[in-house]
Amino acid sequence: xxxxxxxxxxxxxxxxxxxxxxxxxxxxxxxxxxxxxxxxxxxxxxxxxxxxxxxxxxxxxxxxxxxxxxxxxxxxxxxxxxxxxxxxxxxxxxxxxxxxxxxxxxxxxxxxxxxxxxxxxxxxxxxxxxxxxxxxxxxxxxxxxxxxxxxxxxxxxxxxxxxxxxxxxxxxxxxxxxxxxxxxxxxxxxxxxxxxxxxxxxxxxxxxxxxxxxxxxxxxxxxxxxxxxxxxxxxxxxxxxxxxxxxxxxxxxxxxxxxxxxxxxxxxxxxxxxxxxxxxxxxxxxxxxxxxxxxxxxxxxxxxxxxxxxxxxxxxxxxxxxxxxxxxxxxxxxxxxxxxxxxxxxxxxxxxxxxxxxxxxxxxxxxxxxxxxxxxxxxxxxxxxxxxxxxxxxxxxxxxxxxxxxxxxxxxxxxxxxxxxxxxxxxxxxxxxxxxxxxxxxxxxxxxxxxxxxxxxxxxxxxxxxxxxxxxxxxxxxxxxxxxxxxxxxxxxxxxxxxxxxxxxxxxxxxxxxxxxxxxxxxxxxxxxxxxxxxxxxxxxxxxxxxxxxxxxxxxxxxxxxxxxxxxxxxxxxxxxxxxxxxxxxxxxxxxxxxxxxxxxxxxxxxxxxxxxxxxxxxxxxxxxxxxxxxxxxxxxxxxxxxxxxxxxxxxxxxxxxxxxxxxxxxxxxxxxxxxxxxxxxxxxxxxxxxxxxxxxxxxxxxxxxxxxxxxxxxxxxxxxxxxxxxxxxxxxxxxxx
Amino acid sequence: xxxxxxxxxxxxxxxxxxxxxxxxxxxxxxxxxxxxxxxxxxxxxxxxxxxxxxxxxxxxxxxxxxxxxxxxxxxxxxxxxxxxxxxxxxxxxxxxxxxxxxxxxxxxxxxxxxxxxxxxxxxxxxxxxxxxxxxxxxxxxxxxxxxxxxxxxxxxxxxxxxxxxxxxxxxx
Numbered sequence: 001x002x003x004x005x006x007x008x009x010x011x012x013x014x015x016x017x018x019x020x021x022x023x024x025x026x027x028x029x030x031x032x033x034x035x036x037x038x039x040x041x042x043x044x045x046x047x048x049x050x051x052x053x054x055x056x057x058x059x060x061x062x063x064x065x066x067x068x069x070x071x072x073x074x075x076x077x078x079x080x081x082x083x084x085x086x087x088x089x090x091x092x093x094x095x096x097x098x099x100x101x102x103x104x105x106x107x108x109x110x111x112x113x114x115x116x117x118x119x120x121x122x123x124x125x126x127x128x129x130x131x132x133x134x135x136x137x138x139x140x141x142x143x144x145x146x147x148x149x150x151x152x153x154x155x156x157x158x159x160x161x162x163x164x165x166x167x168x169x170x171x172x173x174x175x176x177x178x179x180x181x182x183x184x185x186x187x188x189x190x191x192x193x194x195x196x197x198x199x200x201x202x203x204x205x206x207x208x209x210x211x212x213x214x215x216x217x218x219x220x221x222x223x224x225x226x227x228x229x230x231x232x233x234x235x236x237x238x239x240x241x242x243x244x245x246x247x248x249x250x251x252x253x254x255x256x257x258x259x260x261x262x263x264x265x266x267x268x269x270x271x272x273x274x275x276x277x278x279x280x281x282x283x284x285x286x287x288x289x290x291x292x293x294x295x296x297x298x299x300x301x302x303x304x305x306x307x308x309x310x311x312x313x314x315x316x317x318x319x320x321x322x323x324x325x326x327x328x329x330x331x332x333x334x335x336x337x338x339x340x341x342x343x344x345x346x347x348x349x350x351x352x353x354x355x356x357x358x359x360x361x362x363x364x365x366x367x368x369x370x371x372x373x374x375x376x377x378x379x380x381x382x383x384x385x386x387x388x389x390x391x392x393x394x395x396x397x398x399x400x401x402x403x404x405x406x407x408x409x410x411x412x413x414x415x416x417x418x419x420x421x422x423x424x425x426x427x428x429x430x431x432x433x434x435x436x437x438x439x440x441x442x443x444x445x446x447x448x449x450x451x452x453x454x455x456x457x458x459x460x461x462x463x464x465x466x467x468x469x470x471x472x473x474x475x476x477x478x479x480x481x482x483x484x485x486x487x488x489x490x491x492x493x494x495x496x497x498x499x500x501x502x503x504x505x506x507x508x509x510x511x512x513x514x515x516x517x518x519x520x521x522x523x524x525x526x527x528x529x530x531x532x533x534x535x536x537x538x539x540x541x542x543x544x545x546x547x548x549x550x551x552x553x554x555x556x557x558x559x560x561x562x563x564x565x566x567x568x569x570x571x572x573x574x575x576x577x578x579x580x581x582x583x584x585x586x587x588x589x590x591x592x593x594x595x596x597x598x599x600x601x602x603x604x605x606x607x608x609x610x611x612x613x614x615x616x617x618x619x620x621x622x623x624x625x626x627x628x629x630x631x632x633x634x635x636x637x638x639x640x641x642x643x644x645x646x647x648x649x650x651x652x653x654x655x656x657x658x659x660x661x662x663x664x665x666x667x668x669x670x671x672x673x674x675x676x677x678x679x680x681x682x683x684x685x686x687x688x689x690x691x692x693x694x695x696x697x698x699x700x701x702x703x704x705x706x707x708x709x710x711x712x713x714x715x716x717x718x719x720x721x722x723x724x725x726x727x728x729x730x731x732x733x734x735x736x737x738x
Numbered sequence: 739x740x741x742x743x744x745x746x747x748x749x750x751x752x753x754x755x756x757x758x759x760x761x762x763x764x765x766x767x768x769x770x771x772x773x774x775x776x777x778x779x780x781x782x783x784x785x786x787x788x789x790x791x792x793x794x795x796x797x798x799x800x801x802x803x804x805x806x807x808x809x810x811x812x813x814x815x816x817x818x819x820x821x822x823x824x825x826x827x828x829x830x831x832x833x834x835x836x837x838x839x840x841x842x843x844x845x846x847x848x849x850x851x852x853x854x855x856x857x858x859x860x861x862x863x864x865x866x867x868x869x870x871x872x873x874x875x876x877x878x879x880x881x882x883x884x885x886x887x888x889x890x891x892x893x894x895x896x897x898x899x900x901x902x903x904x905x906x907x908x909x910x
Contacts, residue, residue, distance in 0.1 A: 028879070032900040033872050040872075047873040051880025059888050071891035078891045 020425050037465040038400060038432035045396075090114060092125060099128050104136050108185050115192070126189070127199045133186040134207020137179075180213035198224075202235040214242040230267045233275065236260060240278045244285035253286045254293065273309060276301050280315035290319045374413045377406060403431035411440040416448035427460070435466050435473050442476060452490045454481055455497040467504045474501050475521050482524035485531070495532035498525050502541075519550040526556055530563050538563070539572070542579065552580075554587040561594060570599040574608050581612045589616050787910050796907040797850055815855040828855070831890065835862060842882055845869065848904045860886070860894045868900050875900075 023034045026045060035041040059066050063080035071078065085101055087094040090113045098107040111129055114121055121129075190196065190204055201224045208217040221239055224231055231239075243256040257279060264271060279297055283290045294316050301308055403426055410422050423441065427433060433441075438461055445453055458477055461467050467474060478501055481494045502525055505517050522545055529538040542560070545552050557580055564572040573595045581588045592612055595601070601609065784801040785794055800809050813832045817825035832853050839851060843866060852863040862882075866875065879896050886894040 027876075028896075028898045030898060030900050032868050033875065033898065043873045044876045048876040048880035051877040051882075052884045054877075055881045055884035055888070058885065066888050069891060075891055078888050080888065 018429070020429050022429060024429070036428065036432075036463050038396070038434075039465075041396060041432065090117060092119070092121065095121070095125060095129070099125075099132050102132065102136070102141055104132060104138065104140050107132060108189070111189065123193075123195065123197065126193055127197070127203065130186060130189060130200055130203040130207075133184075133189070134203045134210070137207070137211045138185050180208055180211040180216070198229050198232060198235075201229060202232055205231070205235045206238040209238040209242040214245040217242050218246055230269070233264070233269050233272060236264050236269060236271075237275050237278050240275065240282055244282045250287040250289050253282070254289050257282055271304065271306075273301075273306050273312075276306065277309070277311045277315065280312060280319075284315060284319055294319045374409060377409050381406060400431045400434075404433065404437050407431075407433065407437055408440050411437075411444040416444060416450050419444050420453075428464070432464060433466075435469055438464075438466060438473055439476060442480060446480060451480060451484070451486070452493070455493045455500075458497050458500065462500070462504070467501075471516075471518065471521070474504055475518065475524075477501060478521050478524035478528070482527040482531075488532075491528075491532040494528050495534055495537075498528040499537070501525070517544060517548045517550060519545075519552070522548075522550055523553050523556045526552075527559060530559055535563055535567065546579070546582075551583050551585070554585060557585070557587065557591060561591065565598060570595075570601055570605060573599050574601070574605045577609065577612055581615055588612065592616070785910055790909050792910050793904070793906040794908055794910050795849055795905060799907045799910070810852075812850050813853045815853075835860075835886065838886070839864065839882065843878055846875075848901050858892050860890060860892055861897060862886075862894065863897045864899070866898060866900050867904060868902055 022029065024041070024045075026048065027034060033044070035044050059080045060083070063082065066080045069079075083101060085094065085097045085103070085106070087097050090110060092114070095107060095110045095114065098110055107129055111121065111126075186204060186207055190200060193200065201220060205217045205220050208214070208220065217239060221231065221235075240257055240260050243260060244253045247253045247256055261271070261279070264275075276297060280294060283293055283297070286293075298308065298312070298316065301312070407422060407426060411419050414422075419441070438457070441457065442454070445451060445457070454477060458467075461473055461477075478498065481498065486494070501521075505521065522541055526538045526541045529535075529541065538560070542552070544550075557576060560576055561573060564570075564576065577588065577592050577595055580591055592609055596606075596609060780801070782802055783798075785792070785798055797809065805811065813828070815825075815828045816822055817828050835853060836851050839862065840847060843864070846866045846869055847864065848867050849865045854861040854863065875898070879898060883894050883896055
């Protein structure tokens with residue numbers, strides 16, 4: 001003899017724990033069909049659901065194939081739904097059926113036809129009709145699969161009201177977009193009614209409040225009072241909910257609410273849990289008054305013997321905390337005590353689940369995070385296993401939020417053993433971490449000196465699809481691996497991991513987004529590979545620097561030099577020095593010196609080194625010329641007026657310019673002060689000729705002289721110089737001298 | 739039952755011959771006719787050996803006399819036990835389900851379906867190839883489960899495994 005049919009199943013299920021290695025039970029148990037990231041989770045569950053909807057559409061469109069009844073006893077939920085009314089003639093039974101089927105418009109039509117035909121519709125039926133209209137806001141409830149516009153009795157095609165419809169899941173948000181229209185069917189029928197009772201008034205008030213006509217609701221209430229009718233508790237709840245909308249000042253709002261409560265008391269209407277929750281909800285709109293009054297309301301509830309539910313605690317908490325970006329910001333100093341108080345109170349009352357309060361658990365967990373209280377967080381988490389509380393977590397994204405914040409707290413406060421235990425428990429069966437969480441985990445590993453686990457974590461990161469989202473994770477992983485010295489096996493595993501990370505950066509598969517190499521990432525990669533002794537692969541990375549336009553750090557080049565020395569490879573050393581000179585690193589000279597001293601070099605290597613040093617010198621000359629230019633630029637224009645000075649300056653410019661090549665020379669002359677100098681030079685014929693020579697030299701190197709000229713000179717001066725240049729160019733047979 | 743007319747006929751003929759040989763002419767000895775009941779070769783669920791280029795799965799390769807030795811059962815229900823009824827209805831349901839899934843998951847089945855009945859549930863165990871992306875497979879799975887549940891008025895669950903390609907046992 002069992003207490004209910006499910007007792008055996010419940011007893012069996014209590015023996016089984018959750019399997020942390022399996023995915024959610026709604027998915028198939030197959031590696032190809034297991035979601036690995038949060039987006040895959042959502043995609044798979046949504047596609048399964050849409051498959052079900054497609055099947056239901058077919059079943060409801062062709063019900064004649066599904067009518068044969070094999071089941072004994074009859075299972076009504078496995079029969080096709082008949083949404084069409086069976087009764088066709090105009091009568092009360094037809095109206096009843098239409099109300100049952102929730103066809104608002106057809107019901108109103110039927111009612112009108114009944115009235116025209118002269119039949120008296122009973123009060124109860126009219127009240128039912130009013131309830132229907134007010135609940136649905138005078139429009140048909142939107143079904144997910146009824147995308148076609150419906151025809152009314154007059155034959156017009158009426159568009160479905162809600163423009164945004166997402167497969168029936170967001171029906172509630174659709175209803176909130178509707179407003180209470182002025183020429184409403186509900187009001188019309190209400191006025192047509194020969195006698196009205198409290199139920200009619202109540203229905204209309206509640207409909208008005210639901211769809212935003214708050215002041216009308218209050219008008220109707222005064223109407224009721226004038227007719228000496230007592231509203232019931234539901235109407236009062238609606239009025240309390242509407243109270244904050246009809247008054248402006250906070251104190252007035254609260255006065256109105258208090259007034260309503262007093263009237264309830266006078267009429268003997270007993271407040272319920274819903275009343276108090278509505279009071280709390282309305283209090284939230286009353287500004288700073290809320291914090292003072294909220295606890296009083298709680299006291300009233302206790303006095304009346306009504307047990308507070310989770311919604312109550314939710315409202316209380318929201319009164320004290322404001323939703324910030326990453327957590328909740330306490331509004332005043334009393335806020336911090338609220339969370340433990342709420343949890344304490346809640347634990348002493350039996351769990352009562354209310355729909356729509358999924359935010360509560362999330363909120364509580366976040367409070368614990370901002371409070372950094374680990375014990376409290378564990379208590380909140382244990383609440384989840386009580387009864388039906390798992391439903392409080394809401395949809396998967398909220399669940400992910402909750403677990404993310406819980407895991408964040410655990411990473412911060414606990415030691416690595418516990419962190420890893422939680423990690424294996426939660427991921428990936430319960431939630432899919434984002435990059436923020438993974439970074440917390442890496443920091444926890446770092447803090448506890450367990451960097452050897454990084455390769456495994458990287459594998460998880462790759463599987464979660466977080467590697468290519470932003471380069472931060474990859475860079476952080478590389479930086480952590482490259483930072484310290486480790487034992488040889490760990491270095492080996494780090495080197496393998498570094499190569500795996502490199503694969504993420506490079507050209508991945510077509511569907512993946514690839515990241516660009518950054519200088520620090522490349523440096524770290526090379527360091528790791530060198531530390532593990534894989535010099536060839538490290539050299540490949542050096543080539544990548546050039547290919548991707550990144551500059552290696554000097555420390556890296558030093559390390560390479562060390563490794564070349566340990567391998568006694570002077571060829572590599574010389575190549576290193578050449579590479580660093582091509583990057584124009586300031587450390588090149590030092591490197592060249594080091595190479596000369598520490599290595600035995602052959603003749604050609606020595607020559608190569610000397611070339612490098614020559615370029616260093618010219619670079620140095622250029623740098624000093626740059627300095628000269630800068631100094632000159634500081635001089636006043638008056639100094640430039642002196643012709644002699646100008647000429648010297650120009651000669652100097654010219655000399656340096658010859659060294660550097662024409663283009664740079666010209667570009668340098670783009671500076672404003674030099675523009676003026678050159679403008680003056682134009683007047684001096686031979687200086688112009690020298691300048692023209694310089695331009696010619698530049699043109700011989702195939703540089704875009706003409707554009708440079710155009711940019712350098714204004715129109716007037718330009719023409720003159722251009723003529724000069726043309727003359728020289730034509731005489732020298734240059735092409736492109738426009 | 740091989741009836742040989744040859745022997746008896748021979749005796750009679752001999753008598754006749756003996757009888758007739760006393761008369762004038764000698765009758766030539768007739769050829770015997772053998773006839774038996776027709777006994778055709780077994781051809782149920784067998785693939786005959788061919789050139790060697792036809793890939794064949796384990797299920798297909800074994801003929802039915804290997805069931806319970808090397809093969810299992812494809813359809814598991816209790817109607818074939820003693821004093822249980824409904825075997826024919828179960829078989830018809832099975833056939834419908836197999837055709838339905840063959841058509842819905844077109845080109846994806848890697849092997850025969852296994853249909854199990856547990857309690858009031860119908861469990862369809864299928865092996866698919868990974869030709870379509872996973873979310874499309876989930877759409878089809880949700881669709882099949884719901885449609886078959888409404889059709890047979892009992893919960894229908896699918897247990898799906900996927901495999902890269904059809905698993906070849908041998909080439910015949």
